[in-house]
Each structure stands twice: as structure tokens, then as C-alpha cells.
Amino acid sequence: xxxxxxxxxxxxxxxxxxxxxxxxxxxxxxxxxxxxxxxxxxxxxxxxxxxxxxxxxxxxxxxxxxxxxxxxxxxxxxxxxxxxxxxxxxxxxxxxxxxxxxxxxxxxxxxxxxxxxxxxxxxxxxxxxxxxxxxxxxxxxxxxxxxxxxxxxxxxxxxxxxxxxxxxxxxxxxxxxxxxxxxxxxxxxxxxxxxxxxxxxxxxxxxxxxxxxxxxxxxxxxxxxxxxxxxxxxxxxxxxxxxxxxxxxxxxxxxxxxxxxxxxxxxxxxxxxxxxxxxxxxxxxxxxxxxxxxxxxxxxxxxxxxxxxxxxxxxxxxxxxxxx
Numbered sequence: 001x002x003x004x005x006x007x008x009x010x011x012x013x014x015x016x017x018x019x020x021x022x023x024x025x026x027x028x029x030x031x032x033x034x035x036x037x038x039x040x041x042x043x044x045x046x047x048x049x050x051x052x053x054x055x056x057x058x059x060x061x062x063x064x065x066x067x068x069x070x071x072x073x074x075x076x077x078x079x080x081x082x083x084x085x086x087x088x089x090x091x092x093x094x095x096x097x098x099x100x101x102x103x104x105x106x107x108x109x110x111x112x113x114x115x116x117x118x119x120x121x122x123x124x125x126x127x128x129x130x131x132x133x134x135x136x137x138x139x140x141x142x143x144x145x146x147x148x149x150x151x152x153x154x155x156x157x158x159x160x161x162x163x164x165x166x167x168x169x170x171x172x173x174x175x176x177x178x179x180x181x182x183x184x185x186x187x188x189x190x191x192x193x194x195x196x197x198x199x200x201x202x203x204x205x206x207x208x209x210x211x212x213x214x215x216x217x218x219x220x221x222x223x224x225x226x227x228x229x230x231x232x233x234x235x236x237x238x239x240x241x242x243x244x245x246x247x248x249x250x251x252x253x254x255x256x257x258x259x260x261x262x263x264x265x266x267x268x269x270x271x272x273x274x275x276x277x278x279x280x281x282x283x284x285x286x287x288x289x290x291x292x293x294x295x296x297x298x299x300x301x302x303x304x305x306x307x308x309x310x311x312x313x314x315x316x317x318x319x320x321x322x323x324x
Contacts, residue, residue, distance in 0.1 A: 008075035012068050019060045022102060023053040023110070030107070030169055036158040044158070052155045055148075056110040059117035066124075070322035078316035093309040095188070099181055100306040103174055107166070111156040118148050175295055182298045185305075187230045190248030195223035196255050 027048060036044040064071060126141035159166070174181075202214040233239045 005072065005076055008072040011075050012064065012071045015071070016061060016064055019064070020053060020057040022106065023056045026102075026107060027053045027056070030166055030173075031159070031162070033165070034158050034162045036154050037161070039154070047151060047155055048158065051151060052159070055114040055118070055152050055155060056106075058121065059110065059113035060106075062117045062121055062124075067322050069324055070317070070320045073320035073322070074313065074317040077319055078313055093305055095185060096302050096305040097309045100303060103170060107170060111159045114152050115149070115156060118152055119145065122148075174299070178295055178298060182302065183234055184231070185302065186245070187227055187234055189252070190230060190244050191223045191227040193248040193251040193255070194226055195219045197251050198222065200255055200258065 031048055031052065034044075034048050035041070036047050039047070122141045122144035123136065125144060126136035126138065129140050130137040198219050199214060199216070202212065202219075206212045206214060230241060230244055234241050
């Protein structure tokens, strides 16, 4: 088993652990005032605090379990597809996608998906307990539906009844922390732009002399040092770091143009991935200069970077296989 496949399966395992932890944190932080219609306060708190995180996790855990091998294969293929991008680029896009998922995707769609998933889970369990997989145990299926479906429906109704308030709290939290989120992504983008110049130089040199290896670990270490110093200056001093943004924007734009013009890699899919990735970097840095005028601009760039990375995942998912 290759190292890439082992890493991909480890990511799937981490995914299974992180999902319920996230939903317990989300419910306790953002749903303290959600109540269930026609139930007492005690019963409402039990359903919301105790069962809602489990039910909200259910669709994502069910999908991860059923398609665990496909997820691992998709992550592996995704790693191959974005392999042309330096490690720091991949960290940058993963960071942005993570923010969008935990703030917008998971909270909004999980309650509704939970209703669908309990139907699927009941069917799965009925087949597992049946001696004949072709003839599922209908009694078990109906029992699960009778016990769980009403609870999930009540929690979902309570959630969507309070959705405007939950959305307001989420929005306030997002915009309150946007400086931190965008600042971290921005400093990372600046640092990556500088590191990518080194990467580009080594990549060009390696095509002239195949014995020259790209020192990706060293470049990543340099990026980490730049990121640490720039972060300190950005958050803990009054020093104006706009010159760093200008340097980052200039380098990111230059690297994009060079790669687009020269085409250092010939594989169509990988080249497309890199063009998408490299184009996003100057957009991300450039949005910083709009921060005095619009938080929406910065939010849009984070969303754009996430969507681009998610598209790459969908391409990998389509090609992935659900086999051990």
C-alpha cells in the first residue's frame, strides 16, 4: 500500500472523528436557545444538546462509512491532481474550504439531510441484521423509523424555526472573526507567493538539469518562517504590512503569468488545477486592499477559493472507486 493511500485513509479516519466533535461544539455554542415545539424545556434541552449533534452528524458519518474507500481514493487522486501545486498552496486552499464548511455548509444542510439519512440508515441496519441481505428485516427498519424519525423531525423543525437567529449569530461570529480568518489566509498567501518564486526557479532549473531536485521541505520551512514573522507584525505591532501585500500580489501575478505563458507542466488536468490555484492567489491578496470598504469582498474571495478547491475534489470523486 502506497504512502499516499495510507495518508488518504488516515484522513478519512480523522474525518469520522472530527465530524461529531464539530457538531457537539456547534450545537452547544450556537443553539443554546433553540426549543422544540410542544415539549418542555427539559425535554427540549435533552433533544437539542444530547441528540441533535448525533443526528446532525449522521448524514456525514453515514456517507463517509458507505463510501469510505471512495473518499480515500478521491483524496488520493486529488493529491495527485494538485501535486503540481506546492504543499503551502494546498494548505491555503484546505484552510479556506474548512472555514466555508464549518460556517455555512454543515450548519444549514445537516438538519435536513439528517431526515434523509435516518431512512437510509434504517435500511442499512435492516439488511445487516437480516440473514438474507436480499430480504432486509422490515420489522427492524420500521422500528428504527418509528423511534428516530419523529425525534429528528422535531429537532429539524426547532432548528429551522430558529434559523434566522442562528444565522444572525453565525454571521456575527463570521464577521467578528473575519479579520482573523482573512488575515491568516492573507499572510499565508503572501508567504506562499514568496516561497512560490523559489519553487518556480527550482522547477525551471530541474527541467534544464533533471538532477536538480525541488527542495519542497526547505521552501515550506522558509514560508513558515515568513508566515510567523509577518503574522506577528500584522497582529501585534503597528507596523504597516501593506508593502508585503504589494510584494505578494506582484509575485503571485508574475508567477501566474509565467506558468500560464510557459506551461511548465504538460498534463492538461494538472495544468488546469494550477492555473485555477495560481489565479486565486492574486485575487485573494488583492481583496485585502478592499477591506476598508467591504467585508463582502473578502468573504467572496474566501468562498471563491473554497469553491475552486471543491471542484477539484468533485473531479477526483468522479474518478474514484469505492473498493478496498
